[in-house]
Amino acid sequence: MIDPELGIDIVSLGLVYGLEVNDRVAAVVLTTTTPACPLGEYITGEVRRVLLAGGAVDRVEAVITHVPAWTPEMMADVTKRAFGW
Amino acid sequence: MVTSTGPVGSVIPASGRTLSTILRTRLPLFSAALVCLLAGLWGGLLLLGLPVPTLVATTAEDHGILMVLGFLGTVISLERAVSLGRPWAFAAPAFAGAGGVAILVTLPPMVGRLLLCAASIVLVVVYVVVHRIQPALHLRVMAAGAVCWYVAPLLWLMGWPLPRLVPWIAGFLVLTIIGERLELARVAFLTRNSVRQFLAAAVVFGVGLVLTTTARP
Numbered sequence: 001m002i003d004p005e006l007g008i009d010i011v012s013l014g015l016v017y018g019l020e021v022n023d024r025v026a027a028v029v030l031t032t033t034t035p036a037c038p039l040g041e042y043i044t045g046e047v048r049r050v051l052l053a054g055g056a057v058d059r060v061e062a063v064i065t066h067v068p069a070w071t072p073e074m075m076a077d078v079t080k081r082a083f084g085w
Numbered sequence: 086m087v088t089s090t091g092p093v094g095s096v097i098p099a100s101g102r103t104l105s106t107i108l109r110t111r112l113p114l115f116s117a118a119l120v121c122l123l124a125g126l127w128g129g130l131l132l133l134g135l136p137v138p139t140l141v142a143t144t145a146e147d148h149g150i151l152m153v154l155g156f157l158g159t160v161i162s163l164e165r166a167v168s169l170g171r172p173w174a175f176a177a178p179a180f181a182g183a184g185g186v187a188i189l190v191t192l193p194p195m196v197g198r199l200l201l202c203a204a205s206i207v208l209v210v211v212y213v214v215v216h217r218i219q220p221a222l223h224l225r226v227m228a229a230g231a232v233c234w235y236v237a238p239l240l241w242l243m244g245w246p247l248p249r250l251v252p253w254i255a256g257f258l259v260l261t262i263i264g265e266r267l268e269l270a271r272v273a274f275l276t277r278n279s280v281r282q283f284l285a286a287a288v289v290f291g292v293g294l295v296l297t298t299t300a301r302p
Contacts, residue, residue: 036215038164083273
């Protein structure tokens with residue numbers, strides 16, 4: 001799943017706070033880079049679509065949270081280097 | 086569906102809305118924005134002196150208001166309402182779209198101006214709420230843009246001519262766009278110096294806006 005504005009996958013950006021699978025139900029906790037970002041619905045919809053298409057789960061529960069607030073430090077090291085850190 | 090478990094604004098349930106619900110609530114807003122866009126573009130053609138029919142007498146005169154506040158104001162405030170996810174936040178794009186259409190259909194001038202003014206107030210409140218969720222400089226910059234939007238129709242209500250509103254209308258766009266760019270730029274390891282330079286430029290811009298209002302025409 002690629003962030004449509006930054007062109008980087010959401011895991012490398014640190015936007016996936018948690019993923020748990022129990023009894024073929026996936027619970028995903030996500031964030032956006034700012035609460036003013038209108039792409040939350042799009043991102044959760046895509047996460048749901050991709051996980052269901054993988055066939056490993058029958059149901060996906062996804063939430064957007066802003067606690068803790070996302071910071072650029074949460075990005076993966078390789079992503080930081082790509083952005084010139 | 087996981088529901089809210091944290092403090093206000095901390096956990097937003099993911100999309101459980103059907104496409105039809107989204108279309109029903111947002112399509113009218115987007116339609117109003119589209120009407121303003123088309124009318125604004127038509128007004129632009131008239132301003133260029135092209136031989137197109139004049140459908141509404143004031144379309145050319147209101148070109149800037151229709152494009153920036155009627156169209157972009159509706160779309161931008163719709164984006165913020167979607168991001169916040171609170172029903173009341175959609176009043177901003179609703180007022181903006183209705184305000185643009187009211188100006189277009191030549192209702193009494195006060196109607197459109199008041200609606201545009203109300204839209205900006207709701208948008209400022211949206212930014213305040215979003216800022217409480219996650220305080221950030223880019224949000225304060227975008228909120229300053231919304232304040233510029235508020236000033237423009239306010240001066241218009243006070244009887245100022247449209248050309249003198251242009252700096253404030255432009256201020257809404259400029260501050261909103263640079264606020265968004267600043268937000269994206271955070272991934273590129275912003276230095277304190279670059280943020281200081283950004284703030285200095287923003288302050289100079291703001292002072293310039295105020296001076297355009299206080300200076301004699």
